[in-house]
Amino acid sequence: MTAELNALVAKSDAARRCLDAVTHGVFIDPAGGRDALGDVRLHPEQIALLAYLSTRLESSILIDVGFGMGSSITIALAARRAAGLPTTHFALDPYGLPFGAGGIVEAYLQREFKQSYLRIRKRSEIGLGQLYEILGPESVGMVFIDGNHRFDNVLTDFFLSDLLCKPGGVILLDDACYPAIETVVSFIAANRPDYEVWRDVAPSTALLRKTDVPAPPWDWFRPFAVSQRTDWNAGGAQGDATRAGEGVGPPNRA
Numbered sequence: 044m045t046a047e048l049n050a051l052v053a054k055s056d057a058a059r060r061c062l063d064a065v066t067h068g069v070f071i072d073p074a075g076g077r078d079a080l081g082d083v084r085l086h087p088e089q090i091a092l093l094a095y096l097s098t099r100l101e102s103s104i105l106i107d108v109g110f111g112m113g114s115s116i117t118i119a120l121a122a123r124r125a126a127g128l129p130t131t132h133f134a135l136d137p138y139g140l141p142f143g144a145g146g147i148v149e150a151y152l153q154r155e156f157k158q159s160y161l162r163i164r165k166r167s168e169i170g171l172g173q174l175y176e177i178l179g180p181e182s183v184g185m186v187f188i189d190g191n192h193r194f195d196n197v198l199t200d201f202f203l204s205d206l207l208c209k210p211g212g213v214i215l216l217d218d219a220c221y222p223a224i225e226t227v228v229s230f231i232a233a234n235r236p237d238y239e240v241w242r243d244v245a246p247s248t249a250l251l252r253k254t255d256v257p258a259p260p261w262d263w264f265r266p267f268a269v270s271q272r273t274d275w276n277a278g279g280a281q282g283d284a285t286r287a288g289e290g291v292g293p294p295n296r297a
Contacts, residue, residue: 048091057121057155058094065090065114070148078147083112083140085217086246090114093187093215094122100184102209103129106174108167108200109190110136113148115217119185120156130159135170136190167191171203183207189217192275197227201251205235208253219249220277222270233267234259247277 052059056073064070065085070078097105097119107116116134123130139145152160163170167190174183186204188197197216204214218224219242228249232240237256244250272278 044091044095045088048087048094051094051122051125055121055125057117058125060151061114061117061121062087062090064112064148070112070114070151072147072151076147076150078112078145080112080114081144083144085114088245089217089248090118092245092248092250094118096185096213096215097122098126098128100213101211102182102184103131104178104183105130105132106171106183106186106204106207107132107134108136108171108186108188108204110134110139110145110149110162111189112140112145113152115187115189116152116160117148119187120152120159124156124159130156132156132160133170133174134160134162135165135167136162137164137166168196168199168203171200171207175203175206178207180206181209184209184212186212186214187217188214192218192221192223194223194226197224198230201227201231205253210253210255212253214251214253216249216251218247219243220247221275222272222278224249225278226268226270229268229270233265234263 048062052062060070064080065087068080068084070080093115105119116132120130120132149162165173186208188200188204190196190200201214208214216224216228219228228240228242231238231251237254237258239252239254241250270278
């Protein structure tokens with residue numbers, strides 16, 4: 044994936060700007076405008092993963108839950124354009140970051156990818172439901188979830204993204220090393236046999252691939268690991284989660 048990213052950067056100015064931003068912590072637009080990423084900064088390996096996945100989808104529709112500093116959106120749009128693939132990329136975020144951070148990145152995206160990029164300034168639990176009504180079920184190839192990081196919000200984002208995601212499509216969870224998101228991943232691994240689950244496929248990233256396996260029946264429930272850490276305290280791939288029921292789910296769990 045790294046070699047493929049380097050090849051993309053060599054031919055795509057947008058990809059180069061994105062990789063420079065996550066490497067050095069500042070996005071610089073063509074006019075010299077600067078947007079400091081601060082703590083809202085993806086890892087270069089995450090950028091490589093997103094570039095790789097975004098060109099291997101069976102749908103031209105992508106969704107980001109949370110705009111952040113726009114890095115995941117920029118690299119996906121750059122990779123798909125370089126591959127000659129049509130794209131509609133929605134970003135759901137009504138808030139933005141304090142002090143206007145991300146504004147230069149978003150203005151760049153609106154100029155550079157104006158036919159492909161749309162910001163929806165609504166909460167994800169509202170916007171995802173509305174997109175489902177407009178686009179229909181199993182219409183989206185990739186969803187990157189990096190919005191509100193509370194357990195209930197992330198689980199809701201996954202549930203609604205699942206309704207939109209095509210079989211063969213992927214849902215990625217950022218910050219998967221933190222207890223709330225780690226616990227959502229554990230729930231999915233134990234209770235959604237229709238998903239293949241990879242923890243730490245890139246730093247702090249969980250990848251969920253939707254399969255052709257039917258979703259479980261209405262009365263399905265399996266115990267799942269719950270992190271014993273609190274708040275915004277990172278752990279390893281699976282932290283110190285309680286192992287109640289771990290391994291009870293289907294054998295294809297990562």
